[in-house]
Amino acid sequence: MPSVTNEKALESAIEKKLSGTCLEELGTTSGVSERAELYRAGNGYYLGETKDFNAKYGIDEKRFWNFLETTQKDELEKLQKQNDWKLKILERLDRMIKKYGVLSILRKGLEVDDANFVFMYVLPLASSSKSIKDNFESNQFSVTRQINYSLDNKREEIGLVLFLNGLPIATMELKNPWTGQTAKVQGQDQYRYKRDISQPLLQFGRCLVHFTADTDEVYMTTKLEGKDTFFLPFNLGNNHGKGNPPNPFGHKSSYLWEEVLTRSSVANIIQHFVRFDGSNKDNLSKRNLYFPRYHQMDVVRKILADASKKGVGQTYLIQHSAGSGKSNSITWAAYQLIETYPESDKIPGSKGIDNPLFDSVIVVTDRRLLDKQLRENIKEFSEVKNIVAPAYSSKELRESLESGKKIIITTIQKFPFIIDGIADLSEKRFAVIIDEAHSSQSGSASDNMNRAMGQTLSEDEDESDPQDKILEAMRSRKMRGNASYLAFTATPKPNTLEKFGIKQENGTFKPFHLYSMKQAIEEGFILDVLANYTTYKSYYEIEKSIEDNPLFDTKKAQKKLKAYVETHRQTIDTKAQIMIDHFITKIVNTKKLKGKAKGMVVTQSIKSAILYFFAIRKSLEEKGNPFKIVIAFSGKKTVEGIEYSEDIINCFAEKDTRDRFADDDYRLLIVANKYLTGFDQPKLTAM
Incomplete structure (x- = not known):
C-alpha cells in the first residue's frame, strides 16, 4: 500500500x-x-x-x-x-x-x-x-x-x-x-x-x-x-x-x-x-522513567556549552512556562554543572581543562520539593554519596560552602544568615541557580546573597531599588569570575529580563532559552487561562477620616486598604460562597474527570488562606459536606489570636498533604505561597 x-x-x-x-x-x-x-x-x-x-x-x-x-x-x-x-x-x-x-x-x-x-x-x-x-x-x-x-x-x-x-x-x-x-x-x-x-x-x-x-x-x-x-x-x-x-x-x-x-x-x-524515580527496592512497574523533553535537553546542553566556552561570571535567563518540567530541568542542570569543564585554561574562572569550572552549585529556591527531586535524581547518576547538601539553617549553609559541597540547596530567607561568619569565598567559583527569579531575587535578601559570595555593593548606590543594586553588583569588577547566575522563571519582569537576559541591538533583552506559555498551552500542559476564567468586580467604599496630608503615601495606603478589605470576614465569606457555588455547579455536578476533578484556591497571604479555609468549610457544612478540603502553607501564623499551622488545621502531618489531596475525598486545596510551581496533580481542573 x-x-x-x-x-x-x-x-x-x-x-x-x-x-x-x-x-x-x-x-x-x-x-x-x-x-x-x-x-x-x-x-x-x-x-x-x-x-x-x-x-x-x-x-x-x-x-x-x-x-x-x-x-x-x-x-x-x-x-x-x-x-x-x-x-x-x-x-x-x-x-x-x-x-x-x-x-x-x-x-x-x-x-x-x-x-x-x-x-x-x-x-x-x-x-x-x-x-x-x-x-x-x-x-x-x-x-x-x-x-x-x-x-x-x-x-x-x-x-x-x-x-x-x-x-x-x-x-x-x-x-x-x-x-x-x-x-x-x-x-x-x-x-x-x-x-x-x-x-x-x-x-x-x-x-x-x-x-x-x-x-x-x-x-x-x-x-x-x-x-x-x-x-x-x-x-x-x-x-x-x-x-x-x-x-x-x-x-x-x-x-x-x-x-x-x-x-x-x-x-x-x-x-x-x-x-x-523512587528506589531500587520499589517494584519496577510502580516507578516512573524520565526521558527529557526536547527543550529540557536543549536548555541544559546549551547552558553547559556556553559555560565551557565563556567561563564563570555569566548570567542566564531561562524563561520556561508552567508545564515545562522546570524542576527536572533545574536538577539536570545542577548535576551537570558540577561536572562542566572549561574549553581552555584562558577563560574566566578556569583552573585548567582538567578541573571542573565550578566548585559548587547553589540552588536557591523556596520549594522543598526541589530538594527531594535533586537527591533522587543525582542518586541515579553518581556513586558518590551526599553530593547534595540541604542547607536550611545558617550553620548548615556556612559549613556546606566552606567544605566545598558540590550541590547546596537553600532558601532565599536563610541565605543572608551566613554573611557575618563566613570565610572569604572570592577565590571559589559558583553557579547559582535561582528558581523563579522574579520572586526570589528581590529585597535585602538578594543584597545579602551577593555579599555572601564575596561581593560588596558601592556605598553610593540607590537604596530605593534592590533590583538595580543586584544588577550593579553583578556587573562590578568583583563579581566577574566568582559566580554565574542562572535564573529559571516562567514570567520574568522587565528588570529580571534586563538583569539576566541577552541584550539585543535594539536595546531590548531576550532570554537565553525560551519555552513559552503559548507552546505549553498548545501542547496541552497548561490551560489557557484567558479562555477559561470568570471575572468578579470588587468595589470598595471606605470612609475618609483624616485631613489631607502632603506626606501621605497614597499608593501604599491604597495597597493597605485593599489588603484590609480583602481579608475582611464579610469579603471572604461572600467570595467563598461564590467559589463553592461555581465549583459545585461547574465541576462537581457535571462529573468532570468521572467525578474526581479537583480545584485550587490561590490566596494572597497565609492569613487569607486560613480565613478562606474556614469560610469554605462552613459553606460546605451548610451543604451537607459533599467533599473535603485541605490547606497548604509553610510555618505558623497567628490569626485573630490563635496560632495555626498546616498540620493543625488539616489534622494530619504536613508531609502527607500532597498525598491526601490526591485522595478522591479531597476536592479543594487552599494555598498561600505553596504548590504554585512544580506541583503535579493530574486531576486539578479549576483554580
Whole structure:
C-alpha cells in the first residue's frame, strides 16, 4: 500500500542517516553485507538484521555477543568453562532487566558469578585519556528495521529499533502525513491498540523510550500501557507554539535522527538525563522513567556549552512556562554543572581543562520539593554519596560552602544568615541557580546573597531599588569570575529580563532559552487561562477620616486598604460562597474527570488562606459536606489570636498533604505561597 511504501521511505532515510546506508541501497531486505566501511559512515551505527533479534530476551544477539567478545574477552573466559554459559548470561541479564530495567545494565553493568561486564563505555571529555576515548568508540550502536518482536505472532513488527551493544534503547513507529497518517494520531494509536505490550521488548523498562514520528512532528513515551499510554511532544516549537519550524534542508522532524540520535547524544542522554524515580527496592512497574523533553535537553546542553566556552561570571535567563518540567530541568542542570569543564585554561574562572569550572552549585529556591527531586535524581547518576547538601539553617549553609559541597540547596530567607561568619569565598567559583527569579531575587535578601559570595555593593548606590543594586553588583569588577547566575522563571519582569537576559541591538533583552506559555498551552500542559476564567468586580467604599496630608503615601495606603478589605470576614465569606457555588455547579455536578476533578484556591497571604479555609468549610457544612478540603502553607501564623499551622488545621502531618489531596475525598486545596510551581496533580481542573 502507498502508506507502507512512504513509511518505509522514511525508515530508509533514517537508517541511512544513522548507518551510512540502507537496505534498499544494498539491494536486499533480508541480509546485510559485512563490509567494514558500512560502519562509521552516517552517524556511526551498524545496520542490524531482523534475524539477529532474540524476541525472548529482547536483544540483538549478534551485537550483544560481538561487543562482549571484542571488548571483554577476559571476563567471558571466566564463564566459558561452564555448560550453557551463554544461557547463564542471558538468564541473569533477563532477571536484572526485569527487576531494575535496561538503564541499570547500561549504567552499572552486569555481574555473573565472578565476571563483571560493562555494557556502555561512557562518553569521554575533551581531556580524557586515549583509552577512554577508544573504549567509547568500541560501543556498538545499531539500527534495525521491521523487527519481529512477538513470541506469539511472527507477523507483529516494530518499524525501527535502536540498540546499544545489543541492548534495546528505543523503538520507533513512523507515519506519513501526506497519506493522512500522523504521528500524533495513527502513530500513538498504533502503540496503544496494535502493539502487544506483554512482549519482552515492549515491557516497561526494557527500552528507554518509544518514539512515534512523521515528517513534521515527534512524540515519545517511556511506558506503554495500552489505551492509557500517555505521549509527550518531543518537538522544537514553532513561532513560540507547538510543532516544528520549516526545515529548508529536509523534514521538519529530521533533528531527531540528525541531532538527538547521534551516538554522542544518545550516550549523553543515558549518562546524564534518563532516570527512574523512587528506589531500587520499589517494584519496577510502580516507578516512573524520565526521558527529557526536547527543550529540557536543549536548555541544559546549551547552558553547559556556553559555560565551557565563556567561563564563570555569566548570567542566564531561562524563561520556561508552567508545564515545562522546570524542576527536572533545574536538577539536570545542577548535576551537570558540577561536572562542566572549561574549553581552555584562558577563560574566566578556569583552573585548567582538567578541573571542573565550578566548585559548587547553589540552588536557591523556596520549594522543598526541589530538594527531594535533586537527591533522587543525582542518586541515579553518581556513586558518590551526599553530593547534595540541604542547607536550611545558617550553620548548615556556612559549613556546606566552606567544605566545598558540590550541590547546596537553600532558601532565599536563610541565605543572608551566613554573611557575618563566613570565610572569604572570592577565590571559589559558583553557579547559582535561582528558581523563579522574579520572586526570589528581590529585597535585602538578594543584597545579602551577593555579599555572601564575596561581593560588596558601592556605598553610593540607590537604596530605593534592590533590583538595580543586584544588577550593579553583578556587573562590578568583583563579581566577574566568582559566580554565574542562572535564573529559571516562567514570567520574568522587565528588570529580571534586563538583569539576566541577552541584550539585543535594539536595546531590548531576550532570554537565553525560551519555552513559552503559548507552546505549553498548545501542547496541552497548561490551560489557557484567558479562555477559561470568570471575572468578579470588587468595589470598595471606605470612609475618609483624616485631613489631607502632603506626606501621605497614597499608593501604599491604597495597597493597605485593599489588603484590609480583602481579608475582611464579610469579603471572604461572600467570595467563598461564590467559589463553592461555581465549583459545585461547574465541576462537581457535571462529573468532570468521572467525578474526581479537583480545584485550587490561590490566596494572597497565609492569613487569607486560613480565613478562606474556614469560610469554605462552613459553606460546605451548610451543604451537607459533599467533599473535603485541605490547606497548604509553610510555618505558623497567628490569626485573630490563635496560632495555626498546616498540620493543625488539616489534622494530619504536613508531609502527607500532597498525598491526601490526591485522595478522591479531597476536592479543594487552599494555598498561600505553596504548590504554585512544580506541583503535579493530574486531576486539578479549576483554580
